[in-house]
Amino acid sequence: MEEVTSAAAETPGRIGRPRATSRTDLERIGFELFASQGFDNTTVDDIAGAAGIGRRTFFRYFGSKNDLVWGDFESQLASLRALLESSAPEVPVIDALREAVVEFNRFDPGEVPWHRQRMELILTVPTLQADATLRYNAWRAIVTEFVAARTGRPSSDLLPRLVGHAALAAAVAAYEHWLADERQPLPSLIDATFRQLAVGFESAIPPLG
Template sequence: MASLDRSAAPMRRGRPPGTSAREVEVIALRLFADQGFDGTTVEQIAAEAGVSRRTFFRYFDSKAEVLWHQFDAEVGRLRSAFGAVAADVGLMDGIRQVVVGVNRYGAEDVGELRIRMHLISTVPALQASAAPHYDSWERAVGDFAAARLGLPADSLYPLAIGRATLAVCRAAFDRWVACADGDLTSYLDLALSGLARGFA
């Protein structure tokens, strides 16, 4: 597994006081980074967090869902932000502004985000579980496009815009994780600007 910089997201060892779903998530990410996703069991995560296996499954449906939890939360933030885009902002500019804005992370969160995105993009088990999560992200974008274009959400253009947007964002995330040489939003802005121009 590639070495990852976790200095920006310190992860405490041992049981946090009043262990919550978020704290279990952080412990799981540390174990995934140290041992690999496939090499880490639910039992190990629960023991490290000081909770039972049953408690783990009250928080998360599966080990994979630990990695998708924050991704799914982003979908809600996207939908809220799309609802606030001014009517005079163009469709693709609105998408770019929202996606870039939702993906502004503080320095303390960058290390954790790199770990999460590296795992999602490289672990076969996570890639196999990706479809419903990617679909909900695409549909958040597609629904905004449909409203702006006056088209049904399941018509061609909104679906194409949603999928194309996710594709360029995934490329931006992959390069950001691999290069570790700049702010994520600069990669997203460049990729989404290229999409808006048709990469002409």
């Protein structure tokens, strides 16, 4: 099996950059290329070449260019599930959901710029939308299953399904607002959207006339 080593070799045409040695390295290089030449105009070969690795080695890290944008999404889903499962039974369902999703979306300050770029790609690039739908379905299913388990209803019941869809919408709304105005911290925005979800919209929207 071909090993990716760090120190000595440098990429032709990219003097001074050591070879990529991790998924994170490849993500950063990919994001740099997406920013400079666009997602659709960047190929796997471009990323592999800039990283100083072969095409086959790239595919040992990621199954596709889309997968690079999402990072280790399966581990992220496992983290969300663990956060929900660790919530105390006495905590109301919506409060437990809000706290878990807020915690799930906390990032170290150094990671925030990269996460902003990741989410801007996911939410704005048309060629990523089909992939996003499938992955968000998996995210929503975790929420739906959690609500079903906490309420004693089947996951096919209307209420767990409704909460799953509403939770995803609340998270996406918070992200869209965050991308438009980076002055507001993401966890605070997610906390606000989920609190609004918990109380409904009638009091927040004045009647006409």
